[in-house]
Amino acid sequence: MQTLTNRAQPVDRRPMTFWEKMYLPAIAKGMGITLSHIFKKKATVNYPEEKRPFSPVFRGLHVLNRDEEGRERCTACGLCAVACPAEAITMEAAERLPGEEHLYREEKYAARYEINMLRCIFCGFCEEACPKQAIYMTETFAPANYQRKGFIYGKDDLLIPDPKNPITVKK
Amino acid sequence: MAFRGMQSFSTMAEEKKLFKVTIDNIPVEVEPGTTILNAARKIGGDVVPPAMCYYSKLQGSGGKCRTCLVKVSKGSDADPRPMPKLVASCRTTVMDGMEVANITSPEVLDARKGVVEFLLLNHPLDCPVCDQAGECDLQDLSYEHGTEATRYEFKRRTFEKIDIGDHIKLHMTRCILCYRCVFTADQLTNKREHGVLNRGEASEIGTYIKNSLDNDFIGNVIDVCPVGALTDRTARFKNRVWFLKPVDAHRDCDKCCGKTVLWMRGDEVFRVTARKDKYGEVEEFICDTCRFEKKEAKDWVVEGPRKVSRHSVISQGHYVGVHKPHETIREVMSGRDPKLLMNIHSVSEVNQPSVDLSKIDGPAHSTDFPKINGVQ
Numbered sequence: 001m002q003t004l005t006n007r008a009q010p011v012d013r014r015p016m017t018f019w020e021k022m023y024l025p026a027i028a029k030g031m032g033i034t035l036s037h038i039f040k041k042k043a044t045v046n047y048p049e050e051k052r053p054f055s056p057v058f059r060g061l062h063v064l065n066r067d068e069e070g071r072e073r074c075t076a077c078g079l080c081a082v083a084c085p086a087e088a089i090t091m092e093a094a095e096r097l098p099g100e101e102h103l104y105r106e107e108k109y110a111a112r113y114e115i116n117m118l119r120c121i122f123c124g125f126c127e128e129a130c131p132k133q134a135i136y137m138t139e140t141f142a143p144a145n146y147q148r149k150g151f152i153y154g155k156d157d158l159l160i161p162d163p164k165n166p167i168t169v170k171k
Numbered sequence: 172m173a174f175r176g177m178q179s180f181s182t183m184a185e186e187k188k189l190f191k192v193t194i195d196n197i198p199v200e201v202e203p204g205t206t207i208l209n210a211a212r213k214i215g216g217d218v219v220p221p222a223m224c225y226y227s228k229l230q231g232s233g234g235k236c237r238t239c240l241v242k243v244s245k246g247s248d249a250d251p252r253p254m255p256k257l258v259a260s261c262r263t264t265v266m267d268g269m270e271v272a273n274i275t276s277p278e279v280l281d282a283r284k285g286v287v288e289f290l291l292l293n294h295p296l297d298c299p300v301c302d303q304a305g306e307c308d309l310q311d312l313s314y315e316h317g318t319e320a321t322r323y324e325f326k327r328r329t330f331e332k333i334d335i336g337d338h339i340k341l342h343m344t345r346c347i348l349c350y351r352c353v354f355t356a357d358q359l360t361n362k363r364e365h366g367v368l369n370r371g372e373a374s375e376i377g378t379y380i381k382n383s384l385d386n387d388f389i390g391n392v393i394d395v396c397p398v399g400a401l402t403d404r405t406a407r408f409k410n411r412v413w414f415l416k417p418v419d420a421h422r423d424c425d426k427c428c429g430k431t432v433l434w435m436r437g438d439e440v441f442r443v444t445a446r447k448d449k450y451g452e453v454e455e456f457i458c459d460t461c462r463f464e465k466k467e468a469k470d471w472v473v474e475g476p477r478k479v480s481r482h483s484v485i486s487q488g489h490y491v492g493v494h495k496p497h498e499t500i501r502e503v504m505s506g507r508d509p510k511l512l513m514n515i516h517s518v519s520e521v522n523q524p525s526v527d528l529s530k531i532d533g534p535a536h537s538t539d540f541p542k543i544n545g546v547q
Binding site for chain 2: 078087090094096131147
């Protein structure tokens with residue numbers, strides 16, 4: 001039969017010598033390798049006591065940002081939703097009423113903003129598409145949950161807390 | 172057969188005395204009195220100059236925006252001298268033997284770039300907020316011909332937003348003064364109440380002493396507006412055009428043709444517009460009753476999905492020719508349906524039945540949405 005490569009080695013089928021039949025040297029050699037690994041640097045960390053640093057370009061959980069005055073930056077332009085390849089983002093817009101200028105930066109804002117974290121593939125296209133620097137991806141994971149409904153993130157989950165007007169209510 | 176066809180063609184040419192024009196090295200024969208722009212539209216494709224103010228259905232429109240500038244490299248057979256300057260193709264009529272350069276002339280493309288920069292001088296570029304975004308002529312024009320940045324360093328002119336009547340919102344800041352709406356109001360309605368006030372850079376579209384417009388066909392100014400200066404207040408901020416599904420629909424209307432495009436989400440009708448052709452011009456004008464008052468699916472006979480250009484953002488997410496795979500779970504599980512682990516509609520706060528956006532008269536406000544955990 002023609003070989004595919006010339007690197008094939010014939011199997012050594014000679015009977016074992018006395019030294020090899022004793023096995024002990026081979027066991028000692030194996031234990032030596034095991035022992036030497038105790039003194040080497042470990043590949044794992046003791047999560048969650050110890051955590052690895054994230055890469056600066058890590059794409060984690062989304063946040064909706066506020067501007068310097070604590071107003072919501074999102075204007076519900078829909079570019080994140082149209083850029084989203086997983087179609088995870090949905091929103092509904094509303095007009096800012098007179099007197100709400102301290103809450104919303106633009107005359108239009110997202111009254112409802114939802115990201116379905118079950119659909120999200122964390123590609124970061126939404127962050128890239130945003131013309132108002134409103135949506136950012138942080139260096140955190142979406143926390144685990146027992147139920148699927150906990151992964152539908154609304155504005156109360158996504159919006160960063162207002163430094164002037166902190167919200168204490170928890171979901 | 173071919174010979175006879177050619178003969179009949181030549182006799183027809185003799186009767187009408189067609190002018191032979193060459194646009195970007197493509198010859199076309201048109202009737203005398205045709206403008207260069209319409210001759211180019213007869214050829215179609217890339218050689219058609221863009222137009223922001225010219226509107227074939229409105230008499231007297233054109234000649235204001237200068238985006239349709241072309242170079243006439245040969246005036247006519249009788250006088251072959253080129254025209255000294257670039258000409259507005261919507262206002263210049265063809266001559267026999269005329270040679271026109273549009274996209275083949277770098278001079279024209281450069282001039283058009285300058286025109287776009289001028290049009291955008293005072294434009295606020297608030298596309299994320301603007302309802303016209305996605306179907307805006309100025310957006311398309313600046314994408315194709317504009318520069319990345321402006322060199323303008325001064326304060327842009329701003330105006331207060333005005334409600335013209337109950338249904339139309341005027342954002343004068345976005346206006347490029349194409350005068351299309353003035354012509355529409357003049358030619359379609361029996362009483363024009365709005366026009367251009369002031370002069371030069373200070374000119375603005377306005378109704379004198381804020382007269383409200385309540386003519387039957389005034390809603391068409393929304394469709395003819397090439398930018399987001401005149402928008403539909405009933406659909407204001409309700410949804411982006413690319414998230415709605417445009418469908419052709421009609422109804423029996425005693426005032427107009429009743430042929431419209433409905434912009435729908437599910438069974439909700441968010442917006443009604445006239446049907447637009449490939450140049451963004453209205454095929455047939457529609458009345459205000461159809462446009463503003465018939466916002467329910469049962470008012471309309473839906474003909475089918477509107478054909479949208481594949482390159483338009485409106486066509487995103489419109490999956491056509493999708494074949495759903497055969498569902499086998501029922502067969503395998505001896506007739507039992509798979510367990511639904513989550514119904515998104517029971518969890519999602521978007522598109523709640525309690526908030527019916529299409530039924531709200533104007534734009535939705537914070538009062539229309541209940542608060543969730545103190546956040547809206």
